[in-house]
Amino acid sequence: MTARYDEPNLIAKAGNAVIRRLAEAGVSIMGSRALRVRGRTSGQMRGVVINLMTIDGVDYLVSPRGNTQWARNARAAGEVEIGPRRRARRVAITEVPDDRKAPLLKKYLDRWFWEVKGHVGGLTPSSTPEEIALAAPSIPVFALAR
Template sequence: MAAQHGTRHYRKTGVFTGTVVNGAVSRLIRWGIGPAGARTLAVRGRRSGEWRTTPVNPLDFRGERYLVSPRGHTQWARNLRAAGGGELRIGGRTDRFTAVELPDAEKPAVLRAYLKRWRWEVGAFFDGVTPSSTDEELLAIADRHPVFRITPEK
């Protein structure tokens, strides 16, 4: 069952982050240096069909890999939802994957793990929710943050 998307929460990237920070991180990833594990997500646009790319922070948790959208229902999350898969890239390596969006009820443990790993970078987008927040507090924001379980293609 797909997650509910009623709130369509989205925090747009600022000019500095969108141009300077993401540009620098993207260059490092292209050179094969994924700062703190970052990768470039490539996914086909849901309308254009053209490849779209953005830096992301994959999360390895309990033997599975996830992509969490800290800024909410972003263009990349909407595209991934429509495409059902994409690629994670670093240097010359491309890993194709399929993606399944988690229902909100399954998100709290993943969101907690994501915040433990990436809070220093994305904590401001979670409205005061932290890794030590209760499951109920995490569930209360779950609809604002798409979470995808990604599985490598064989």
């Protein structure tokens, strides 16, 4: 895995904060969900909005901006809380190996490229499997336990 992290600008942070508050209240916009994860240093729960992707009955989290704080925290904690605050569920996660990410990333790009364009390692929905495989190490993907 590489250390790529495409940090959001102030406008993106403000927009994400609004979407996160809606997701925490139970309002999903195009698959958005509230995610909370315990901070590695502070131990405090940190919130972010993510797009939950389900493929063949397995839920996946993708960090298109790379090795973000939430991805590093999730990796360290081994679990996340997902869903609205009043109905959040704690779920164990496992990181998907780089060699298994390409088909998952292709589906993610097909669904959410309009939202993450420019922040997903230079990939587009028309990227070749080889291009996706080359970028995969810079995009953390986690599978949620059932």
